[in-house]
Amino acid sequence: MAVLVKKRSSTATILLLLGALYCLAPVLWVLVAASKSSTELFSTFTFAPSTHLFDNIADLSNYRDGLYWRWMANTALYAGVGALASTFVSAMAGFALAKFQFPGKSVVFNMVLAGVLVPGVILAIPQYLLLAKVGMTNSYWSVLLPSIISPYGIYLARIFAAAAIPNEVLEASRVDGAGDWRTFVTVVLPMMRSGLVTVFLFQFVAVWNNFMLPYIMLGNDKLFPITVGLSGLLNQGAQQPSMYTSVVTGALLSIVPLIALFLALQRYWQVDLASGAVKG
Amino acid sequence: MTTVPAIEQPATERSAAVPTAAGRPRRRSHSRRAGTPYAFLAPAIVLFVAFLGAPIVYAAYLSLRKVKVSGLGLGSGSRTEIWAGLSNYARSLTDPEFLPSVGRIGAYGLIVVPVMLGLALLFALLLDAGRTKVGGFTRTAIFLPYAVPAVVASLLWGFLYLPRVSPINDVLEGIGVGSPNLLGSSWILYAVANIAVWGGTGFNMIVLYTALKAIPQDMYEAARLDGATEIQIAWRIKIPIIAPSMVMTFVFSLIATLQVFAEPMTLRPLSNTISSTWTPLMKVYRDAFTRDDIYSAAATSVIIALATFALSFGFLKLVGSRAFRQED
Numbered sequence: 001m002a003v004l005v006k007k008r009s010s011t012a013t014i015l016l017l018l019g020a021l022y023c024l025a026p027v028l029w030v031l032v033a034a035s036k037s038s039t040e041l042f043s044t045f046t047f048a049p050s051t052h053l054f055d056n057i058a059d060l061s062n063y064r065d066g067l068y069w070r071w072m073a074n075t076a077l078y079a080g081v082g083a084l085a086s087t088f089v090s091a092m093a094g095f096a097l098a099k100f101q102f103p104g105k106s107v108v109f110n111m112v113l114a115g116v117l118v119p120g121v122i123l124a125i126p127q128y129l130l131l132a133k134v135g136m137t138n139s140y141w142s143v144l145l146p147s148i149i150s151p152y153g154i155y156l157a158r159i160f161a162a163a164a165i166p167n168e169v170l171e172a173s174r175v176d177g178a179g180d181w182r183t184f185v186t187v188v189l190p191m192m193r194s195g196l197v198t199v200f201l202f203q204f205v206a207v208w209n210n211f212m213l214p215y216i217m218l219g220n221d222k223l224f225p226i227t228v229g230l231s232g233l234l235n236q237g238a239q240q241p242s243m244y245t246s247v248v249t250g251a252l253l254s255i256v257p258l259i260a261l262f263l264a265l266q267r268y269w270q271v272d273l274a275s276g277a278v279k280g
Numbered sequence: 281m282t283t284v285p286a287i288e289q290p291a292t293e294r295s296a297a298v299p300t301a302a303g304r305p306r307r308r309s310h311s312r313r314a315g316t317p318y319a320f321l322a323p324a325i326v327l328f329v330a331f332l333g334a335p336i337v338y339a340a341y342l343s344l345r346k347v348k349v350s351g352l353g354l355g356s357g358s359r360t361e362i363w364a365g366l367s368n369y370a371r372s373l374t375d376p377e378f379l380p381s382v383g384r385i386g387a388y389g390l391i392v393v394p395v396m397l398g399l400a401l402l403f404a405l406l407l408d409a410g411r412t413k414v415g416g417f418t419r420t421a422i423f424l425p426y427a428v429p430a431v432v433a434s435l436l437w438g439f440l441y442l443p444r445v446s447p448i449n450d451v452l453e454g455i456g457v458g459s460p461n462l463l464g465s466s467w468i469l470y471a472v473a474n475i476a477v478w479g480g481t482g483f484n485m486i487v488l489y490t491a492l493k494a495i496p497q498d499m500y501e502a503a504r505l506d507g508a509t510e511i512q513i514a515w516r517i518k519i520p521i522i523a524p525s526m527v528m529t530f531v532f533s534l535i536a537t538l539q540v541f542a543e544p545m546t547l548r549p550l551s552n553t554i555s556s557t558w559t560p561l562m563k564v565y566r567d568a569f570t571r572d573d574i575y576s577a578a579a580t581s582v583i584i585a586l587a588t589f590a591l592s593f594g595f596l597k598l599v600g601s602r603a604f605r606q607e608d
Contacts (some may be wrong), residue, residue, distance in 0.1 A: 009411035009510075016414055019403050020421035023482060026436040027424065033439070046440075046447040093324035100317035108321060115332055117531070117592045122539055122561070122585050125568050125577055126335035129342065149327035180316045209429040211542035216565070227431040231546050234435060238549040248439065251432045258427040266420065269486055 027255070034252040038245045056249040068250055070222060071229035075208060076257075077140070078225050082147035083204035087157075087196050089148055090203075094157025095188055099170065109158075115151030124213045131217070142217040143225070147207045153199045160195030161188070197268045201261075208258060226254045336585065342578035343368050368579035377557040378580070384469065385559050389537040391473040392480075397529055399477070400484035405514045407485075408492040419489070423482035430479060434546035437475045438463075442550065463551035471551075475543050480536070484529045491525035492518055527599055531592045538588045541565070560584050 033041060035053040044050065060068050096102075097109055127146055131137045165188055173183040189196070211227045218224055221232065230250050237243040262269075346364035372378060403422055407415050425433065439445050441462035449459045462471050499521075500513045508516075519526075541561045548554045556570065557563040560580065568577035 007411060008413070009409070012406045012409060013412040013414055016403060016406055016412060016418040016422075019399065019481075020414075020418040023422045023425050023478065026433070026440060026478070027428070029440060030436050042442075042444045046445055046450070089323045089327065092320040096317040096320035100320075102314070102317045105317075108325070111328065114589070115328065117535065118332075118336075118585050118589050122581065122588060123332060123335045123339075125564055125581055126339035126342075127331060128568075129574055129578070130335050130338045133338075145327070146331040149324065149331050151328070151332075154324060180319075184320070205426070209431075211429070211431050211545070212539075212561070212565075215545075216569075227429050227542070230435060231431050234438075234546065235549045244439075247435065251435050255428050255432055258429075259424065262424065262427045263420070269423070 027259075030248060030252045030255075034245075034249045036245065036248075038242045041244055041248065042241075052245075053249075056245050057253070060246045060249045060253070063246060067221065068229065068246075068253075071224050071226045072254070072257075074140075074223060075225040075227075075254075078143050078147060078210075078214070079204050079208040082144050082207045083200050085144075085148045086150045086153055086203045087200040090150055090153035090157040090199055091161075091189060091192060091196055092184070093154045094159075095161045095165075095184060095192075097154070097158045098161035099165065099167070112151045112154050112158075115149075116155055124216050127213070128216045137217050138219045138223065140223060143210075143214045143223075146213060147203070147210070150199075150203050150206070153203055156195065156199050156202070157192070160192050160199075164191045164195060194268065197265065201265060201268055204261075205258070226250075230254065336582075339578040339581050339585075342575055343582050346575050364575065368575045369583070372576055372579045372583060375563075375576075377555075377563060378560070381557050381560045381563050385538065385540065388469060388473055388476075388540065388559075389534070391470065392476045392537055393530065393533045395473075396477045396480045397484055397526070397533060399481045400529065401488055401519075401526070403481070403485045404488035404492055405518065407489055408518070409510050409514070411510070419485075423486055425479045425481070426483045428479065430475070430542040431546050433475050433479050434543045437471070437478070438547050438550045441471055463547070463553065465553040468547075468551060468553050472540075472543050472547065476536075476540070480533065484533070487529055488522060488525055491522040495521050527596070531595060534592055534595065535588055538584065538591070 029046065032047050032049045034056055036044065036050040037052045037055070040050050040052075093112075097105065097112075128137060128142075131142050136142050169187060169191070170183060173187050178186070208225075209227065210225070211231070214223075214225050214228050215231070218228065221229065224232070230247065233243060233247045233250060237247050344364055344366070345361050346368065348360050348362045350358050350360065403418075406412070407419055412418075428436070440448065443449055443459060443461060446462065448462065453459050460467055462468075495518065500508075500517050503513050503517060539561055540559050544554050544558045544562060556566045561584065564577045564580045564584070567573045567580065
């Protein structure tokens with residue numbers, strides 16, 4: 001038998017490490033920069049740390065009575081509630097598309113595909129104009145409700161439902177006398193669980209990262225998510241450079257929760273977009 | 281809005297054939313109600329119509345309207361909305377700022393998409409070949425920027441581009457290239473493109489890596505025994521097999537390119553070379569909110585939506601992709 005021990009390749013190692021360096025450098029920089037005072041930010045060596053991290057966090061927290069933390073809480077609300085509702089709606093629709101035959105099915109499916117190819121961000125301004133008509137802009141609902149519908153989430157959920165739920169299981173549940181709704185909650189949702197975590201993560205990140213929709217919808221800065229809030233802070237920094245330390249500290253704190261979530265749930269990111277199956 | 285539709289109603293009709301595994305006798309005594317799939321779809325359909333369908337229709341309607349001012353334009357009755365034909369589209373397409381913004385986005389896409397997907401494919405293949413000890417660490421590190429919102433990414437890079445902060449300038453000065461203004465007019469396109477490449481490479485790498493992992497090992501054991509190099513195996517076996525995933529990453533990258541908004545908007549306070557109409561979507565924003573010209577904004581929105589759809593759909597047709605197929 002031929003020996004198939006893989007040789008270590010130093011070229012591969014070097015290329016991958018260069019890629020990792022490129023990707024980590026800005027994150028390392030913000031970690032270092034958040035510890036600098038406002039004069040040090042523009043004078044000391046880029047990657048030289050300092051000792052002002054906690055002062056900067058205190059300054060940021062005092063900014064307009066803790067507005068920053070309100071933005072964080074808003075973001076958690078938009079992303080958490082929005083993604084949870086979106087996952088549930090997608091699971092129901094995906095299940096229906098995967099496991100039932102009914103008139104109009106291909107129309108619905110083609111609408112979903114069209115929705116995947118025309119992303120919501122382009123619709124943000126039309127959505128604003130329409131919500132302005134009914135007086136719903138500048139409210140939590142104006143950001144939350146459009147975040148719930150996710151054609152891509154429905155598309156993924158349909159694939160997960162088709163792959164994870166054998167028809168026999170549905171039949172058995174029905175024979176036991178369970179209604180369709182009970183079957184969905186007690187049998188279908190648990191079987192789709194790992195796929196639905198992926199749908200949730202996709203939507204959570206999409207809402208957390210969204211800028212244009214809340215930027216357009218919201219005028220009251222107490223309703224802002226972190227992305228719109230930080231962008232506003234940066235604008236102020238242009239007139240008032242001492243704000244820059246708060247901007248940098250705010251940027252650092254804003255990415256901590258998402259990075260923690262990523263590291264904790266890394267295995268759910270093994271997604272095959274073409275087949276939609278979750279590996280691992 | 282998302283109230284759960286009542287499903288446990290008396291059965292009135294039998295549903296159409298329920299797919300079952302081949303050869304098994306079907307039990308249809310407890311067949312599902314015909315309304316069931318519609319009930320499960322109802323929340324999605326309501327939200328789809330309200331937040332995707334209706335805005336498109338409303339934008340299309342507005343794009344054909346305009347305001348007619350009568351008299352001095354004072355008083356509530358003096359401004360009336362009338363049909364405008366295609367004049368908003370004509371205005372939009374001939375706007376001196378529209379075509380440059382389209383050209384900018386085209387150049388931006390030509391940089392971002394090949395570089396980002398090229399790097400993603402390279403890293404995915406290197407990880408999959410498994411000839412390194414740093415695979416786990418580098419995979420996580422390269423994926424990490426996906427967790428950073430575009431606004432924050434632009435903010436971080438924006439500071440790193442500032443001449444007084446930038447280590448990039450230190451390096452360039454060190455090798456005697458001089459100190460370019462990365463936020464100036466000749467570099468800004470690359471500066472914005474770099475942010476997109478940084479943010480998107482890891483996600484696409486994970487998608488391609490997952491596709492590579494799904495290939496059964498024995499598909500290239502034989503090639504290895506025949507003495508094929510890893511590069512030959514990657515080129516002749518792995519890349520053709522993961523082609524559908526590459527098509528998908530390309531389509532999603534294309535869509536993301538056409539809607540670039542957050543990065544240039546965030547960089548604006550740091551750079552005076554980014555105009556308010558730097559990208560098509562920024563122009564829509566300016567027309568709607570700075571100029572209060574929602575009719576022109578609606579027309580441009582419709583143009584962008586149609587262009588996105590035509591490009592992504594056209595590409596899928598072009599490559600004859602079976603991605604997005606309906607299996608059953």
